[in-house]
Amino acid sequence: MTHLPKFSIALLHPRHWFTWAGIGLLWLLVQLPYPVIYRLGCGLGHLAMRFMTRRTRIARRNLELCFPQMSEQEREALVVKNFESVGMGLMETGMAWFWSDKRMSRWMEVTGAGMEPVHTLQAENTGVLLIGIHFLTLEIGARMFGMQAPGIGVYRPNDNPVIDWLQTRGRMRSNKSMIDRKDLKGMIRALKSGEVIWYAPDHDYGPTASVFVPFFAVDDAATTSGTWTLARLSSAAIVPFVPRRKANGKGYELMMLEPECSPPLDDAKTTAAWMNDIIEKCILMAPEQYMWLHRRFKTRPEGVPSRY
Template structure:
């Protein structure tokens, strides 16, 4: 059973977590730290094993992943879809191991296996002095991509706080060493302050946050609840909106970071057109490495009409 934690204010003072109730979490964090010290190839192999175990036993998440891939890749036959499901769990298992690298190791040493593309777009946008909203997606390289990109640019990040206050403290303190500011997901005042100071802020738009302040824009050809906040932020701040992506190169091994040209005429005044444009860009990036996306999330949970049947249904017995 998933452990419930009472919602507490963010507290990153480790002395607040001395009570024995936090000892199991400390043990888990210690294991993460130890694993992060292993060679990268060893960590990737452990991640593959963890991904395969999750694929085999996490039936509910597998059902969600299978549903998403069936919806988004109808051109694949059943065998190809199942292979993509399996590879997605492997990629996200590696991503789980990379969290420890991002939190506990100096990622400057990984610059030699990192290729960065389009940095000139970022530098030109900084010269414009309007702040930069880095619009990205939930790829399996989320933590590693963030750690690596801060080796090249200064940026702030918006994060959804972890349900476990101690894990959240470790995550926040680790990110504070790399990012300029670590903003809570709802801290719009902090976001606008950063943009006003001509800072870059990493902002992900590709999850289903419910029915509030959304439009239904196509994502892989399916109407998906998409937040309109990106348009509102750009409209109010006048910032540059720049798509941003990051991938793992399994063959090298190594990583790739992509800064894309800023969006012109954004916002357009049409929320649906803006959301469709953002979704199309994220979809284009996902197709470069479809297994490296977080397909375990119920991206199509909110349907255009409340009476529309859901895609996910009840977990199937197997």
């Protein structure tokens, strides 16, 4: 596990100055009033859509695959809203890393099942596999949840040492520690000891340890078997949640779903299909805020052509 990182003088090397300048600008922007941050973030998203042409095509293709019943006009409107969320996601990363708990609390509320079920599981020393789907509110969602029930975040170390130091420090403001997503044994140990583990099973992580099951209108989406492995070996409860940005700059909802204490664990495919069904329901609570820019269907069965 990763604990609070120590600052190293090597992080001030001239090759990192551009990164530091960007971080400084982000820090300044998130000091502004939230309604201003909201307008800036949405505007940044519109600008990003003009330059991130490849990601725009991927988002359009994902929506076409997942929602074939949707008209082209509806999908295009969703792509535009999605890129507004991309811009806000950058701002929310700065908010998650730099805002105080007091300021964060002013702009959030817990809805749905609330935190009581999670606190009950913690009191019973039952591990919680927290399903943190890849919404563009991911960073601020982890911060909001951690303020209510600190746990352990699963992450991929960043190649940029400055960003890696900053994101680890930022994420640990409201969590106990971080763990590399490849450390399966570490995750199981933490769950068995009654910890909350933030886990995202909704992306395409490649052919290794994946199974092909339905996801929206796609019949054979490569889906990690990690949920099955973790739940089977740890007996943890599965708790999905949705960090939803309210419309028109009104703040955030931490939408907690009821814990799933007896997930179907017959085999990896059964669990993955069940998990995807829950993920679909979560995405539909805020479809414009989901990370459609990711090539969710890049891994294909052998001999089957690419969808992109």
